Amino acid sequence: MKLRPRRLGLFLAVLFLMPVSALALDEMIGRALFRRAWVPAPSSTKANDGLGPLFNARSCAACHRTLDRLPVETGADGIVASDHMVLRISDPQGSPDPVYGRQLQSASVTGVAPEGRVTRTKNGYAPGDLAYGPLAPGMRFGVLLAPSLRGLGGLDGVSDEMLARFASENARRDDGVRGRVNWVTDARGLRRAGRFGWKASQPTLAVQVQTAFALDLGLSTPEHAGPQGDCTAAQTACLAAPMGSEGGEAEISAEIVSRITSYLSSIQPPEPTAAGASGLSSFTATGCAACHRPSLPTPSGSVGAFTDLLLHDLGPDLDGGATEPGVAATEWRTAPLWGLSRTLANAAGLMHDGRARTIEEAVGLHGGEAAFSRTRFRALPEAEKRRLIAFLSSL
Numbered sequence: 001m002k003l004r005p006r007r008l009g010l011f012l013a014v015l016f017l018m019p020v021s022a023l024a025l026d027e028m029i030g031r032a033l034f035r036r037a038w039v040p041a042p043s044s045t046k047a048n049d050g051l052g053p054l055f056n057a058r059s060c061a062a063c064h065r066t067l068d069r070l071p072v073e074t075g076a077d078g079i080v081a082s083d084h085m086v087l088r089i090s091d092p093q094g095s096p097d098p099v100y101g102r103q104l105q106s107a108s109v110t111g112v113a114p115e116g117r118v119t120r121t122k123n124g125y126a127p128g129d130l131a132y133g134p135l136a137p138g139m140r141f142g143v144l145l146a147p148s149l150r151g152l153g154g155l156d157g158v159s160d161e162m163l164a165r166f167a168s169e170n171a172r173r174d175d176g177v178r179g180r181v182n183w184v185t186d187a188r189g190l191r192r193a194g195r196f197g198w199k200a201s202q203p204t205l206a207v208q209v210q211t212a213f214a215l216d217l218g219l220s221t222p223e224h225a226g227p228q229g230d231c232t233a234a235q236t237a238c239l240a241a242p243m244g245s246e247g248g249e250a251e252i253s254a255e256i257v258s259r260i261t262s263y264l265s266s267i268q269p270p271e272p273t274a275a276g277a278s279g280l281s282s283f284t285a286t287g288c289a290a291c292h293r294p295s296l297p298t299p300s301g302s303v304g305a306f307t308d309l310l311l312h313d314l315g316p317d318l319d320g321g322a323t324e325p326g327v328a329a330t331e332w333r334t335a336p337l338w339g340l341s342r343t344l345a346n347a348a349g350l351m352h353d354g355r356a357r358t359i360e361e362a363v364g365l366h367g368g369e370a371a372f373s374r375t376r377f378r379a380l381p382e383a384e385k386r387r388l389i390a391f392l393s394s395l
């Protein structure tokens with residue numbers, strides 16, 4: 001890889017000042033790659049190019065500006081100005097739009113029209129300025145916020161068998177909780193338990209990184225071989241644009257993927273702001289812990305993420321519009337609750353699209369499998385409800 005002179009200087013200084021293990025060096029390079037702005041092909045720096053033809057941002061860090069979730073900003077014209085939100089498009093079965101593909105790309109290389117922009121509407125968000133005509137009949141859409149990137153290495157370490165066990169425990173419950181594993185097949189044909197993304201459709205951190213390159217940046221990877229990213233057969237200018245890969249090699253190498261994955265794995269889980277043990281018992285008694293498991297066992301200990309990484313149907317109030325194959329529009333991965341204090345401090349909004357402003361509003365949206373728990377929450381004596389909210393706000 002090529003490094004800008006300033007960065008290289010910094011690396012060398014650090015190398016001389018202290019012994020850096022190979023792993024730590026990998027993480028540092030991974031962090032630089034996470035921030036790197038990729039450029040369209042053809043460019044003078046072959047190693048950096050291949051961006052697009054359609055894309056949402058030029059770097060991972062453009063959307064993940066911080067490690068935490070951020071609030072969405074909308075201009076006076078109703079156009080969403082924030083990169084860290086994407087608009088997905090699909091039919092009710094999760095098949096992409098024949099022209100726009102899976103995601104609305106708001107940026108493009110010269111000679112290719114960007115697909116459109118996300119606009120704020122009275123009760124949500126919608127695609128605007130559509131450059132390739134209307135969406136196909138029956139298509140639905142919905143937005144997703146960029147999640148926090150803290151502590152993901154721990155979630156990567158939870159075994160597929162453990163998630164399968166949680167699901168079979170769920171099948172024996174009598175309160176309506178029916179979490180299930182989102183089983184997906186990776187590029188090598190292996191069946192893996194999905195766990196990353198709001199729909200738990202990405203089985204490992206390394207695969208999630210590659211999906212981000214393909215869908216958000218239009219760069220091919222070993223897992224997603226097509227250099228055209230989310231261009232469809234109907235987008236001829238996009239397919240004809242120069243691509244960054246030669247001889248079938250991916251634009252993003254396995255080495256780059258592995259370094260960014262090392263960097264992400266090295267990011268520590270969020271620290272709770274204060275102890276609130278008394279809130280944990282009412283959290284459990286209210287049924288919240290049926291899905292938001294306080295701790296997940298891993299081969300090297302446990303992670304306190306407050307999730308089971310399973311898909312749950314939360315009912316029609318949380319219909320996300322677009323979805324992915326094999327997942328209902330009302331099904332979501334149990335959102336990890338660690339880091340809630342940071343999301344609240346940023347006023348970033350709760351749930352996949354940030355529509356809930358407070359914990360109480362978020363619980364109010366919990367229907368379907370979580371309806372029993374919402375009922376118990378509402379019936380809590382005021383002081384206990386406040387204790388429970390204080391506990392969650394400290395995570």
Ligand code: HEC
Nearest residue numbers: 056057060063086144145146147196197198209212213216
């Ligand atoms: C256009 C904005 C955008 C860009 C660019 C982007 N991301 Fe994301 N990222 C998102 C959104 C939105 C999600 C949620 C996607 C979903 O649920 O399917 C996400 C999800 C993730 C997750 C999963 C987190 C979790 O809790 O499951 C990881 C890891 C991640 N991104 C890493 C990356 C990396 C690495 C890159 C660069 C290769 C990148 N992202 C580029 C917006 C972006």
Ligand code: HEC
Nearest residue numbers: 287288291312332333334335350351352362369370373377
């Ligand atoms: C049946 C499973 C289930 C139960 C029970 C449940 N939740 Fe959830 N919870 C979820 C899912 C799934 C999401 C993600 C929804 C989304 O992304 O739109 C979520 C999201 C949340 C969020 C938003 C987190 C974020 O980062 O945006 C909060 C807060 C929350 N739950 C609190 C609670 C509390 C408090 C209880 C108990 C009263 C509870 N949940 C019970 C499954 C459940």
